[in-house]
Structure formats: structure tokens, C-alpha cells
Amino acid sequence: MLDPFHDPFFQRALLAGLLIGFTNGFFSGFVVVRRTALSVSALSHTMLPGIALGILITGTLTQVNAFIGALTAALFVGLGSVVVSRTSRVAQGTALAILYTTAFALGVAVLKYLHNYGDLEHWLFGDIRLVSSSDLWLAFGIGSIILLGSNIFFRPLLLTLFESDVAAAQGVPVRAMSYLLFGMLILALVTSLQAVGCVLSVGLLVAPAATLSLLTNRTPLLFWGGGLVGALGSVFALLLAYWTDIPAGPAIVIVLGTLFLLAFLLSPKYGLLPRIRTS
Amino acid sequence: MIDNVGVAYGPVSALHGISLATSCGNRVALIGPNGAGKSTLLKAIAGLVPRQTGTIQWRGAAVKKWSREFAYLPQREEVDWDFPITVRGLVEMGRFPHLGLWKRYSDSDDNAVDHALQTLAIADLQARQICELSGGQQQRAFLARALAQEAHVLLLDEPFTGLDRNASESLANLLAALSEEGRLILSSHHDLDSAPDLFNECLLLNHSQLGFGPTTEILTPQLIAEAFTTPDPASDD
Numbered sequence: 001m002l003d004p005f006h007d008p009f010f011q012r013a014l015l016a017g018l019l020i021g022f023t024n025g026f027f028s029g030f031v032v033v034r035r036t037a038l039s040v041s042a043l044s045h046t047m048l049p050g051i052a053l054g055i056l057i058t059g060t061l062t063q064v065n066a067f068i069g070a071l072t073a074a075l076f077v078g079l080g081s082v083v084v085s086r087t088s089r090v091a092q093g094t095a096l097a098i099l100y101t102t103a104f105a106l107g108v109a110v111l112k113y114l115h116n117y118g119d120l121e122h123w124l125f126g127d128i129r130l131v132s133s134s135d136l137w138l139a140f141g142i143g144s145i146i147l148l149g150s151n152i153f154f155r156p157l158l159l160t161l162f163e164s165d166v167a168a169a170q171g172v173p174v175r176a177m178s179y180l181l182f183g184m185l186i187l188a189l190v191t192s193l194q195a196v197g198c199v200l201s202v203g204l205l206v207a208p209a210a211t212l213s214l215l216t217n218r219t220p221l222l223f224w225g226g227g228l229v230g231a232l233g234s235v236f237a238l239l240l241a242y243w244t245d246i247p248a249g250p251a252i253v254i255v256l257g258t259l260f261l262l263a264f265l266l267s268p269k270y271g272l273l274p275r276i277r278t279s
Numbered sequence: 280m281i282d283n284v285g286v287a288y289g290p291v292s293a294l295h296g297i298s299l300a301t302s303c304g305n306r307v308a309l310i311g312p313n314g315a316g317k318s319t320l321l322k323a324i325a326g327l328v329p330r331q332t333g334t335i336q337w338r339g340a341a342v343k344k345w346s347r348e349f350a351y352l353p354q355r356e357e358v359d360w361d362f363p364i365t366v367r368g369l370v371e372m373g374r375f376p377h378l379g380l381w382k383r384y385s386d387s388d389d390n391a392v393d394h395a396l397q398t399l400a401i402a403d404l405q406a407r408q409i410c411e412l413s414g415g416q417q418q419r420a421f422l423a424r425a426l427a428q429e430a431h432v433l434l435l436d437e438p439f440t441g442l443d444r445n446a447s448e449s450l451a452n453l454l455a456a457l458s459e460e461g462r463l464i465l466s467s468h469h470d471l472d473s474a475p476d477l478f479n480e481c482l483l484l485n486h487s488q489l490g491f492g493p494t495t496e497i498l499t500p501q502l503i504a505e506a507f508t509t510p511d512p513a514s515d516d
């Protein structure tokens with residue numbers, strides 16, 4: 001049963017799962033605190049055309065290309081939805097849904113012309129078993145940036161998210177904090193692309209902290225606990241994928257989704273079953 | 280001391296010419312009809328909305344934007360009660376202005392939080408999420424944050440709204456105790472009948488100042504009629 005640990009591909013995949021799972025799980029704390037899971041879903045789908053166009057324009061795929069392409073597309077769709085909602089009678093959520101699905105469809109269309117850069121399935125669902133050493137370093141670098149940024153600015157970020165006007169009065173640069181969160185979100189999404197692809201990345205960026213929110217009231221635990229759930233869940237999912245021969249990306253999201261469901265049902269304080277039993 | 284404070288939202292003047300001098304230990308009610316600018320004045324003092332005119336002096340010096348000795352307690356419906364934070368976590372936020380970005384949260388910060396929780400008699404609720412509190416307990420949690428911040432001026436926006444009788448009485452006793460300890464309390468208030476019992480000073484306003492002084496002297500039928508019959512073009516409360 002232990003033989004996957006001697007496979008260098010699998011070793012790299014495990015390390016990537018730990019790094020990407022922890023980073024995304026930690027950041028999912030912000031997504032849960034802000035209750036912005038739907039816009040994260042929109043952004044994750046928007047990455048696909050961004051990256052595809054990046055490759056189309058520059059003719060090559062690098063991590064920097066991927067990041068800039070994803071960021072540009074995310075800004076385009078995010079700001080576009082604001083512009084549409086402010087200048088018409090269409091609500092922002094509606095505009096966002098139309099823009100991101102259109103962008104995603106464009107991405108799928110453009111990818112058809114980029115045969116050299118992996119098949120569509122790879123982009124949609126990721127393949128963590130194909131990570132290279134440079135991918136690992138990138139995941140490590142991005143993870144460090146997100147953990148450092150979140151922890152150094154934890155107090156102003158938390159205050160901004162809870163009461164932005166009070167934060168502003170206390171001298172917190174509220175707008176800069178919002179940009180910081182947005183930038184870190186795009187970075188987290190770029191790493192998750194490798195592990196679970198753009199369709200499933202929202203699972204990795206929401207489920208861990210959402211699971212913790214059913215188990216604890218303490219805000220810092222949403223972040224650190226979310227990181228642990230993301231990391232350990234990803235590792236377990238990789239083993240599961242190895243033994244059952246299902247694709248790794250979906251396995252990760254299935255495991256995280258199952259953990260959430262278990263917490264929803266069984267959490268001692270907030271679970272459905274314990275509450276039914278006491279009432 | 281507040282001198283000639285005015286606030287405008289774009290071209291619309293919400294408030295102008297508010298001037299009053301008071302001192303620690305007082306409980307000041309801001310009274311006026313809906314949309315008179317009570318909330319706006321509190322937010323202007325707290326630095327949450329920019330002051331177009333006027334100055335605020337505190338301990339002999341001008342307060343430019345915000346002082347960490349001022350704490351603003353929002354109206355209950357303005358708070359995001361579903362934000363995942365415990366009562367203790369909320370009170371700990373009161374230490375943020377003292378800690379800035381870098382300072383470590385120390386034992387003395389912990390003690391200040393413990394002390395605030397005990398003073399407000401909510402130490403046994405500290406592990407609860409803020410959405411699990413009653414209306415009165417929610418007010419106490421925000422007051423505890425103000426105490427942890429070591430604020431001397433408490434700016435309260437309609438703190439009695441939505442509280443049942445017991446909770447109102449207990450909040451009234453608490454505000455009396457806090458002002459006796461030397462804190463200044465400025466609070467918007469809509470109930471004219473209870474105002475004289477709860478507040479010793481009163482600012483009557485409707486976009487501009489109609490009177491300031493001891494509550495019993497200001498809340499005369501004539502002044503009240505004047506405040507509540509003046510047309511109010513804007514609405515902010």
C-alpha cells in the first residue's frame with residue numbers, strides 16, 4: 001500500500017498537494033468571512049480565457065504569463081460587471097454571471113487552437129501528478145506570499161472586512177487592503193489551477209474554511225484550520241486517487257466536499273444530527 | 280468641545296453650525312426627528328464621515344480625523360452580525376489601535392480584554408459568536424470593545440432601540456456607571472419621555488442646532504415643537 005511514496009512523480013504530487021492545499025485552505029478563511037464564494041467561482045472560470053489569451057498573444061506558457069493573463073481577465077470581468085450594473089438596470093450578480101460564462105466559453109474556444117499546451121481537460125480539472133519542480137517552487141513562493149501577506153496585515157484586513165468605515169477612520173488603507181485580498185485571491189487561484197483546474201478550484205478555495213466554520217467560533221482557526229484541512233484533505237485525496245485510479249483533481253474536491261458534509265451533519269455544536277437529537 | 284461642525288453629502292448639507300462644550304462624566308443625548316442629522320453628527324465626531332466645517336477639541340488639542348479615545352457604536356442594524364467572530368474576538372479588536380501592525384498581542388492586552396468583558400458582565404459569553412447574543416448583550420459586547428480600546432468618549436447610535444425593558448434598564452445603569460467613572464457619553468436618542476432620566480445634557484437638533492444644555496431645560500414643549508415641525512429635506516438616520 002505504501003509504494004506510491006517511492007514514486008518520484010507521486011512524491012512531487014504529494015508535496016504540491018500539501019503546499020497548494022494549505023495555501024488555498026488558509027485563504028478560504030477570507031472567502032468564508034467575506035461570503036464571496038460566488039464571485040470566487042466567477043473568477044476561477046475567468047482564469048481560463050485569461051491564460052489562453054496570454055498563450056495566444058505571447059506564444060508561450062510561463063507561470064508569469066498565466067498570472068498576468070488570469071489577473072487581466074479577472075479584472076476585466078470583475079470591473080465589467082460593476083460597469084454594466086451601474087450603467088444599466090441589470091444587477092451586478094446577473095452581469096457577472098453573463099460575463100464570466102461568456103469569458104469561460106471564449107477560453108474553451110481559444111484553447112482549441114492551442115494544441116501544444118495540454119488538452120482542455122487538463123485546464124478544466126488540473127493534473128497534480130504532472131507538476132514539475134519549478135511548479136513546486138512557484139506553489140511554495142505563492143504560498144509564502146499569501147501566508148506572509150495575510151498574517152502581516154491580519155488586523156487591518158479583519159477590521160476592513162468587518163467594519164470598513166471604522167477601519168478607514170482608524171487610518172487603515174481600506175482600498176489597499178481590498179486590492180491586497182484580490183491580488184492574493186488571484187495568486188491562490190493560479191496555484192489551484194495546477195491541482196484541481198479552473199472549474200473545481202472554487203471547491204479548494206471555499207470548502208476548508210466552510211468546514212471549520214461548522215466546528216469553531218474562533219476566527220483565526222478558520223484560517224489555520226482551513227489550511228490544515230486543505231493540506232491533509234489533498235494528501236488523503238491523492239492516495240485515494242492512486243488506489244482507485246480516479247483523477248486527482250476531482251478526488252481532492254470530493255474529499256473536501258465530504259469533510260464539509262460530515263461537519264454539517266456531525267459537528268458537536270452546529271451539526272444537524274446533534275441538534276435534532278437535543279431538540 | 281465641538282465648534283461649528285458641519286457635514287455635507289455632495290451638495291446637500293446634512294448638518295451645520297453644531298457647537299457645544301461639555302466635559303467627561305456627562306451623558307449627552309442628541310435629540311431630533313428622523314433625518315435630523317443625529318447619526319451624521321456622531322459619525323462626524325468619530326471620523327467616519329468627513330467634516331466640512333468646524334473643529335473638535337479634546338483635552339485641549341484639535342482632533343484631526345480620529346482619536347483612539349473615541350469609540351463609535353453603530354446602530355444595531357448597521358452591524359454585520361453574521362460575521363464569524365466571537366465576543367472575545369470582537370473585544371480584542373478594541374486593542375488593534377494600540378497594537379498597530381507589528382506589536383505582539385501581550386498579556387496586558389489580554390488583561391484589558393478580560394477587564395472589559397468582566398465590567399460588562401459578558402465574560403461567560405466570550406466564546407459565543409456575536410450572532411448568538413441578545414440585543415442587550417450585543418450592545419454590551421460593543422461597549423466592551425470600547426472599554427478595551429480605553430476610549431473615554433463613547434459615541435452611541437440609538438443604543439436603546441429594540442431592547443426590552445430589562446435590557447434597557449440594565450443599559451441605562453451601565454451608561455450611568457461608565458459616565459460616573461469619568462467617561463463622556465454622546466448618544467442619539469428618540470424617546471423624549473425617557474431622555475431626562477437617562478441623560479443629564481441634551482443637544483436638540485434638526486440639521487442645525489436648536490439648543491444645548493441641561494436636558495430638563497432644553498426639552499421644553501416650545502423647543503420640542505420647533506425641532507419636530509421644521510421640515511427635514513434629507514434623511515440620514
